[in-house]
Amino acid sequence: xxxxxxxxxxxxxxxxxxxxxxxxxxxxxxxxxxxxxxxxxxxxxxxxxxxxxxxxxxxxxxxxxxxxxxxxxxxxxxxxxxxxxxxxxxxxxxxxxxxxxxxxxxxxxxxxxxxxxxxxxxxxxxxxxxxxxxxxxxxxxxxxxxxxxxxxxxxxxxxxxxxxxxxxxxxxxxxxxxxxxxxxxxxxxxxxxxxxxxxxxxxxxxxxxxxxxxxxxxxxxxxxxxxxxxxxxxxxxxxxxxxxxxxxxxxxxxxxxxxxxxxxxxxxxxxxxxxxxxxxxxxxxxxxxxxxxxxxxxxxxxxxxxxxxxxxxxxxxxxxxxxxxxxxxxxxxxxxxxxxxxxxxxxxxxxxxxxxxxxxxxxxxxxxxxxxxxxxxxxxxxxxxxxxxxxxxxxxxxxxxxxxxxxxxxxxxxxxxxxxxxxxxxxxxxxxxxxxxxxxxxxxxxxxxxxxxxxxxxxxxxxxxxxxxxxx
Amino acid sequence: xxxxxxxxxxxxxxxxxxxxxxxxxxxxxxxxxxxxxxxxxxxxxxxxxxxxxxxxxxxxxxxxxxxxxxxxxxxxxxxxxxxxxxxxxxxxxxxxxxxxxxxxxxxxxxxxxxxxxxxxxxxxxxxxxxxxxxxxxxxxxxxxxxxxxxxxxxxxxxxxxxxxxxxxxxxxxxxxxxxxxxxxxxxxxxxxxxxxxxxxxxxxxxxxxxxxxxxxxxxxxxxxxxxxxxxxxxxxxxxxxxxxxxxxxxxxxxxxxxxxxxxxxxxxxxxxxxxxxxxxxxxxxxxxxxxxxxxxxxxxxxxxxxxxxxxxxxxxxxxxxxxxxxxxxxxxxxxxxxxxxxxxxxxxxxxxxxxxxxxxxxxxxxxxxxxxxxxxxxxxxxxxxxxxxxxxxxxxxxxxxxxxxxxxxxxxxxxxxxxxxxxxxxxxxxxxxxxxxxxxxxxxxxxxxxx
Numbered sequence: 001x002x003x004x005x006x007x008x009x010x011x012x013x014x015x016x017x018x019x020x021x022x023x024x025x026x027x028x029x030x031x032x033x034x035x036x037x038x039x040x041x042x043x044x045x046x047x048x049x050x051x052x053x054x055x056x057x058x059x060x061x062x063x064x065x066x067x068x069x070x071x072x073x074x075x076x077x078x079x080x081x082x083x084x085x086x087x088x089x090x091x092x093x094x095x096x097x098x099x100x101x102x103x104x105x106x107x108x109x110x111x112x113x114x115x116x117x118x119x120x121x122x123x124x125x126x127x128x129x130x131x132x133x134x135x136x137x138x139x140x141x142x143x144x145x146x147x148x149x150x151x152x153x154x155x156x157x158x159x160x161x162x163x164x165x166x167x168x169x170x171x172x173x174x175x176x177x178x179x180x181x182x183x184x185x186x187x188x189x190x191x192x193x194x195x196x197x198x199x200x201x202x203x204x205x206x207x208x209x210x211x212x213x214x215x216x217x218x219x220x221x222x223x224x225x226x227x228x229x230x231x232x233x234x235x236x237x238x239x240x241x242x243x244x245x246x247x248x249x250x251x252x253x254x255x256x257x258x259x260x261x262x263x264x265x266x267x268x269x270x271x272x273x274x275x276x277x278x279x280x281x282x283x284x285x286x287x288x289x290x291x292x293x294x295x296x297x298x299x300x301x302x303x304x305x306x307x308x309x310x311x312x313x314x315x316x317x318x319x320x321x322x323x324x325x326x327x328x329x330x331x332x333x334x335x336x337x338x339x340x341x342x343x344x345x346x347x348x349x350x351x352x353x354x355x356x357x358x359x360x361x362x363x364x365x366x367x368x369x370x371x372x373x374x375x376x377x378x379x380x381x382x383x384x385x386x387x388x389x390x391x392x393x394x395x396x397x398x399x400x401x402x403x404x405x406x407x408x409x410x411x412x413x414x415x416x417x418x419x420x421x422x423x424x425x426x427x428x429x430x431x432x433x434x435x436x437x438x439x440x441x442x443x444x445x446x447x448x449x450x451x452x453x454x455x456x457x458x459x460x461x462x463x464x465x466x467x468x469x470x471x472x
Numbered sequence: 473x474x475x476x477x478x479x480x481x482x483x484x485x486x487x488x489x490x491x492x493x494x495x496x497x498x499x500x501x502x503x504x505x506x507x508x509x510x511x512x513x514x515x516x517x518x519x520x521x522x523x524x525x526x527x528x529x530x531x532x533x534x535x536x537x538x539x540x541x542x543x544x545x546x547x548x549x550x551x552x553x554x555x556x557x558x559x560x561x562x563x564x565x566x567x568x569x570x571x572x573x574x575x576x577x578x579x580x581x582x583x584x585x586x587x588x589x590x591x592x593x594x595x596x597x598x599x600x601x602x603x604x605x606x607x608x609x610x611x612x613x614x615x616x617x618x619x620x621x622x623x624x625x626x627x628x629x630x631x632x633x634x635x636x637x638x639x640x641x642x643x644x645x646x647x648x649x650x651x652x653x654x655x656x657x658x659x660x661x662x663x664x665x666x667x668x669x670x671x672x673x674x675x676x677x678x679x680x681x682x683x684x685x686x687x688x689x690x691x692x693x694x695x696x697x698x699x700x701x702x703x704x705x706x707x708x709x710x711x712x713x714x715x716x717x718x719x720x721x722x723x724x725x726x727x728x729x730x731x732x733x734x735x736x737x738x739x740x741x742x743x744x745x746x747x748x749x750x751x752x753x754x755x756x757x758x759x760x761x762x763x764x765x766x767x768x769x770x771x772x773x774x775x776x777x778x779x780x781x782x783x784x785x786x787x788x789x790x791x792x793x794x795x796x797x798x799x800x801x802x803x804x805x806x807x808x809x810x811x812x813x814x815x816x817x818x819x820x821x822x823x824x825x826x827x828x829x830x831x832x833x834x835x836x837x838x839x840x841x842x843x844x845x846x847x848x849x850x851x852x853x854x855x856x857x858x859x860x861x862x863x864x865x866x867x868x869x870x871x872x873x874x875x876x877x878x879x880x881x882x883x884x885x886x887x888x889x890x891x892x893x894x895x896x897x898x899x900x901x902x903x904x905x906x907x908x909x910x911x912x913x914x915x916x917x918x919x920x921x922x923x
Contacts, residue, residue: 023595023596023597023598023617023618023674024615024616024617024618028615028617029548029612029615029617029619031548031549032548032549032550032551033550034549034550035550274830275830278827278829278830281825282825285825350831353831353833353884353885354830354831354884355872356871356872356873356875356884358875358876361875361887395535398535399534399535399885399886399887400885400886400887401525401887402523402525402530402532402534402535402886402887402888403532404531404532456535458542459533459535459536459542460542461536461537461538461539461540461541461787462541462788464538467831
C-alpha cells in the first residue's frame with residue numbers, strides 16, 4: 001500500500017524513479033465526524049428574544065433601546081425590584097433605588113451589542129447590526145442633546161418614564177465608566193459630531209486608588225480614539241495630562257503589589273494604554289507603550305501562585321502579616337471590588353495576545369488549570385460573566401497550548417452555564433440564585449464566550465469573535 | 473573591515489540583529505525534530521505543522537490562526553494535523569539553500585534536496601500526475617497517504633513554485649510529468665484555456681469554472697521551465713492558450729481593460745520561450761503594469777472608492793499593504809520600473825511607526841513582508857529610518873513568534889508551529905536583516921512569492 005523498502009530506497013536514490021508504488025487513497029483512513037456544537041441556537045434565541053421582546057416600546061418615546069433587565073417569565077419589563085445577585089451593588093442596578101428595574105444602560109449591554117454585530121456577520125442578516133446601531137446612535141445623540149450622560153456605572157435610561165435614572169452612588173460631575181468602551185469607533189461612524197461632544201463630556205478621574213487606575217486607562221483609550229477620529233487637540237491635552245498623572249502616580253517599583261489595592265488594575269491600565277498607543281503618533285505612542293510595559297512588570301513580577309492558591313495575588317499582607325493573609329482572587333466568588341481568577345486571567349489573555357510575553361502565558365495556563373475540575377460550590381451565587389470568562393480562558397489556553405483538555409474544559413463549563421442560566425428559557429438569568437434577567441452580571445459576556453466556543457469547535461475563522469476581555 | 477564599516481554606517485548594534493543564529497536554530501530543529509521519521513515510510517519530508525512544546529507531530533488539529541480556512545491546513549479534517557506540504561514550506565527550503573551558502577554547511581541543502589526529490593518521485597497521482605501540495609493537499613507523514621484539509625482531494629496552487637530549476641535538476645522526469653499533468657488534468661478546455669483553480673488529484677476531472685487569473689500565471693510559470701528543460705512544444709501551446717484566454721478576458725464589457733495574470737510570471741516565462749511568444753508575454757505584462765500602477769496610484773492619493781489593503785490583518789485571499797509592496801519589489805527587480813520602486817518606498821513610509829493593531833492575530837508573513845519592504849526601501853534610499861524600523865520589527869517578530877522555543881508559532885494568538893501563515897517568509901526576512909546589518913554578501917532570495 002505504501003511502498004516497500006526497496007521502493008523507498010529507489011525513490012530516495014534515483015531521481016528518475018517516478019511512482020514505483022501506487023498511491024493510497026485518504027478514504028482508506030476512517031473520516032472523523034464533524035464535532036457537535038449546540039451553542040449557537042441558544043445564542044440566536046437569546047438575541048431574537050431581546051430583539052422581539054426586550055426593546056423599549058414603552059412610554060411616550062419608543063426608543064428601541066435594549067432593556068438591561070427583564071422578567072424571564074413574561075418577557076416584559078420587571079414590575080418589581082427582585083433581589084440582586086450576590087455581590088451586585090444596589091446603586092449599580094438599572095432602576096431608582098426603590099423602584100422597579102426598568103432601565104437601559106448600554107454599558108451593561110456592551111458585549112450584547114458586540115454580539116449582535118457578530119451575529120450579523122455569522123448569519124448575513126442585517127437586523128442584528130441595525131438594532132445595535134440604533135441603540136448606539138440614540139444614546140450618543142441623546143447625550144449630546146442634553147446635559148446628562150444617560151449611562152455609566154450608576155445611571156441609566158428609564159424606558160417607561162423616558163427620563164434619566166440617577167442612583168445615590170452616582171456623581172453628576174465624574175462619570176464612572178462600568179467598563180472600557182470599545183464601541184467608540186462605531187459611535188463616531190454613526191454620529192460623528194454627537195460622538196465628539198459625548199467624548200468631551202467625560203471628565204478624568206484624578207484621584208489615587210484602584211478605581212482611578214482602571215478608569216485612567218478607560219479615559220486614555222477614549223481620548224486617543226476621539227483624537228484619531230476628530231483631530232481635536234483638546235483630546236490630546238486631556239490624554240497628556242492623564243498620562244503624565246499616571247506615569248507619576250503609578251510609578252511603583254516592580255514586584256511591589258503592596259502598593260496596590262488591586263494588582264490586576266495594573267494589567268487593565270496596560271491594556272488600555274497599549275490600545276490607545278495605536279491611535280496616536282510618536283513620541284506619545286511610545287510613552288503609552290512604556291507605561292503599559294511597566295504595568296506588565298508590576299503584575300508579572302508579583303509572586304502569584306495560581307496553581308496552589310487557585311487565584312492571582314491581588315494584594316500582599318501588611319509587613320507584619322503572614323503569607324496566609326495575602327489576598328488572592330477566587331474562582332467563582334467576587335471578593336469586594338476584586339475580580340475572579342477568570343476575570344484577571346482574561347486580562348492576562350489580552351496582554352499575551354498583544355505582547356507575546358511568556359510570563360502571561362504561564363499565568364493563563366495556570367488559571368485555566370484551576371477551572372478544569374472546579375465547578376462552583378452549592379453555596380455560591382456565581383454570575384454569567386464568570387462563566388463567560390472561564391470559557392474564554394479555557395479557549396485561550398487551548399489556542400496557546402494546543403492541548404485538547406482545555407477545549408473540553410470550555411465545553412464542560414459552557415454546558416453547565418447553559419443548564420443553570422438558561423434552562424429552558426430564552427433569556428439567561430442574572431445568577432444561579434436569582435430568576436430574572438439582568439445584564440449587569442454579564443449575560444452578554446457569557447453569550448460572547450459561547451459564540452467563541454462555537455467558532456473554536458468548528459474551526460471557523462471567516463467571522464471573528466470580539467475579544468472577551470472588556471470586563472476589567 | 474566591511475563588517476565594521478557596515479555597522480558604523482548604519483549606527484546599528486550587531487548583537488541585536490544577529491538573526492542568523494535564530495534561523496539556524498529553527499532550521500536545525502526542523503532537521504532534527506521536524507522531519508518525517510514516522511509511519512511505515514520515513515520520508516524525511518519537513519512537517520508543515522508541529523507541537524512547539526514537544527517538538528513532535530501534533531496529536532490534535534490545533535486552533536486555527538486568524539483567517540485560516542479549515543480546508544487549507546496540512547492535515548485531515550477534525551483529526552491530528554500531521555501533513556507535509558512543500559508548497560507551504562517553499563521559503564523554508566529556500567532558507568535552507570541560503571543557510572548552506574552562508575554557513576558552508578551542506579546539510580541544509582541536502583535536506584532540501586531530499587525533500588524535493590522524495591516528494592516529486594513518490595507522491596504524484598498515477599492518473600493525473602498532480603502533486604498533493606498547495607492550497608488544500610498535503611502528504612500525511614503518519615499514514616503515508618496524500619490527504620486534503622477539507623472534504624475533497626483538490627489540487628490548487630497556494631503560491632507560485634519558484635524551485636523549478638532545482639526540481640528539474642533533481643527529478644527531471646517527475647517534474648516534466650507534473651507540468652504535463654497540469655495541462656492535461658487542470659485545464660479543462662485546451663482550445664479556450666478554460667480551467668478551474670481546483671482540479672481532482674486522483675482522477676481526471678477538470679472543469680471550466682473559476683479560472684482565477686493568478687493561477688493561470690502560476691501555470692505559465694511552470695510550463696516555461698518545462699519547455700526550457702524538455703523543448704516539448706506542448707508546453708508552448710499551453711502557455712499560448714492561457715495567454716490568449718486572458719488577452720480576451722482582460723477586456724471588460726465596456727471595453728475597458730482589467731489586470732488579470734499579473735506581469736511577474738509572464739516576465740519569467742518570456743526569458744525562456746521563443747522570441748515571438750516572449751514578445752507577446754512582455755507586451756501583456758507591460759499592459760498589466762499600466763493597469764496595476766494606475767490602481768495603486770489611486771490608493772495613495774486617498775481615493776475613497778478604492779480598496780486599500782489592511783496593514784497587518786491577513787486572511788484568505790486578503791493580503792496586507794506589505795504584500796503589495798512585495799509585488800512591487802518583485803516587478804522592480806524584473807524591470808527597473810521607477811514607479812514600482814517609488815511605491816515600495818511609499819508603503820515603507822506607511823509602516824515606519826506601525827505595529828500590528830490591537831487584538832489582530834498577526835501572522836509571521838505580515839511581519840515578513842513589512843520587514844522586507846523596509847529593507848528594500850533602505851536599499852533604495854540609504855535612509856537609516858527604514859533600516860531601524862526593519863530591525864525593530866525583526867526583533868519584535870523574534871520576541872513575539874519564537875519566544876522561548878526554537879520554532880516560531882503560527883500567529884500571535886496561537887501557540888503551535890504551522891507554516892501556512894508564513895514562518896518561512898519571516899525567516900527569509902530575518903536573514904535579509906542579518907545580511908544587511910552584518911555586511912554579508914550572500915544573496916538572500918527575494919521575499920516576493922507570497923502572492
